[in-house]
Amino acid sequence: MRYHLLSALAATAVAAAPAAPSESYDYIVVGSGPGGGPLAADLARAGYSTLLIEAGGDEGDNPTYADIANFNEAANDEMTRWDFWVKHSDDPEQDLKFEHTTWDTGDGTFYVGLDPPEGAKLLGIQYPRASVLGGCAMHNAGVCSMPADDDWNIIVEKTGDTSWSAENMRKYFKKIERNEYLAPGDDAHGYDGWLATSVADNSWAKDDSLPGTKILRKLAELTGQDPDQAADLVNRDILEVGDKVDETTSFYNMVTHADSKGKRSSPNNYVRATLADPAEYPLTVKLHTLVTRVLFDEASLANGSTPRAVGVEIMEGASLYKADPKHADGATGPVSQIRATREVIVSGGAFNSPQILKLSGIGPADELAKFNISVVKDLPGVGENLGDNYEGGVLALGAAPIDTGLITLLFRTPSAPTAKRNIYTWCGAFSFEGFWPGFPTYHGPTQYECAMVHLAPKSQAGSVRLVSADPQDRPEINFRFFEHGGDEDLAELVEAANLLRKAFQAAGDPVLPFDELHPCPGSAANRTCDDAAQAEYLKLQAYSHHATSTCSIGGDDEPLAVLDSKFRVRGVEGLRVVDASAFPVVPGAFPSCPTMMLSAKAAEDILAAAEETDKKRRRLFA
The missing domain is CATH 3.50.50.60 (FAD/NAD(P)-binding domain)
Structure with missing residues (x-):
């Protein structure tokens, strides 16, 4: 060797x-x-x-890296972490409203928040990358999903090279995949590649008495699915192929690039x-x-x-x-x-x-x-054309813990510009609000969140620019969130949040009432924020970690x-x-x-x- x-x-x-x-x-x-x-x-x-x-x-x-369940620890680990401090806009005052803005206190610690101690040095918004053999695939959550066909076909349209067609690109996934969750023979998958893929056990969804299952069934109703089929739909293959897949609203079983024993691949x-x-x-x-x-x-x-x-x-x-x-x-x-x-x-x-x-x-x-x-x-x-998904979520505290598995849902909001689904959400008893040193915040045993990724953002106006000719220096990174089509993207995110919030109310006793932390604080009885307030919150607090x-x-x-x-x-x-x-x-x-x-x-x-x-x-x- x-x-x-x-x-x-x-x-x-x-x-x-x-x-x-x-x-x-x-x-x-x-x-x-x-x-x-x-x-x-x-x-x-x-x-x-x-x-x-x-x-x-x-x-x-x-x-820390080999066990996929330790992904939060991996992304925080100084052993491999590279800290990029990015901007979300050209307006420094707007960026300073990001609740997890990070500061160097000068004593070897970070301050995260909006009221830094005197003398603290502004760092910005943390965007951790992984400096390690395997790159960021060694510290991510391991989610494996496919782009919409149009995301491949756009390269054909731009270049005339038909080898980039979505149909042809699928063969590369089949080549690298070692599927561990389906019986051999599915033409959409590979079984001999180097990349293991697996799914979670979703048998919890068959228990209709669980608050999480009640939320699942309500989400089915709100998105035009049959609630009585929800327990089966949560095992649908999210990597499926077929006509109009990108226009299909459905529950799925989230796939990770890990083996069936939980080892990262x-x-x-x-x-x-x-x-x-x-x-x-x-x-x-x-x-x-x-x-x-x-x-x-x-x-x-x-x-x-x-x-x-x-x-x-x-x-x-x-x-x-x-x-x-x-x-x-x-x-x-x-x-x-x-x-x-x-x-x-x-x-x-x-x-x-x-x-x-x-x-x-x-x-x-x-x-x-x-x-x-x-x-x-x-x-x-x-260094131009920097883009990323917008991410956010509806996070609330229940009156009691929710014993549940993960709900994965892809759906389309009413104002989406095409027939394609535009929101990827996953719901469960967790908290994820972006990145900062020591993330995430644990809000207690009753926390429940539907995190969401906005698909096909309309703005790719960001940039990566030099600050010097020194190769050891970090570049200046500015995503310029919502620079183009921002109002439309924010409207889609608000629509998604409103739908997800309605599903929370199906949890029943002893979980209700939920006390929402964001984007619309309070309980159903005293909540006062409107769509405009939610849009403003999401504009200021959206985060990302899929730079391209x-x-x-x-x-x-x-x-x-x-x-x-x-x-x-x-x-x-x-x-x-x-x-x-x-x-x-x-x-x-x-x-x-x-x-x-x-x-x-x-x-x-x-x-x-x-x-x-x-x-x-x-x-x-x-």
């Missing part, structure tokens, strides 16, 4: 090793998350020497399996290694020909990036270069991929000029297109971006599984290109 170690894989750690000046590989993949990790494994399994570079370490055997597993395989695939993993820029062929830069990526510059050491809470002021590491004989693939995610491109001279020329970065290719779309689209695929006629349909960075050679930043629009409710599908497609495209190149070489030298 070709990988760097401090200890054997059985002892859990794949560790960083210094790069020799002559070190080179066919492919270099930067970032090991849902885009880069599987891609590197696929390239190596095809026989190409591949280097996978990850800024973090390997926590694959750590129960992620790119970490696939990378480690590739390293450990007796076939000795040519995969090398470098951990605790920060990529500072992509290198380009000097001759092509000097003679004005199309620039070609030929490698990367790296800085080695743990916690070098300033988003890492363990970063020590002034800490740096040795800098060296590694060569790629075929291609460099950037898979750093929606924040770091555009940052790496810009530091390498690819991005808006005026922005690069501010930091004296030589322009390799003026691409105005790099900052290096988006687009057509030749689109000024902000960064990639072509084969993931190639426009205007240069030998460089691709393969991660969630490539999506032109936010893909459904949860991007983890769609990004793994995208990764499998990228592997196919890259390997096809390599085969074609090799054929040309053979003809040339025949």
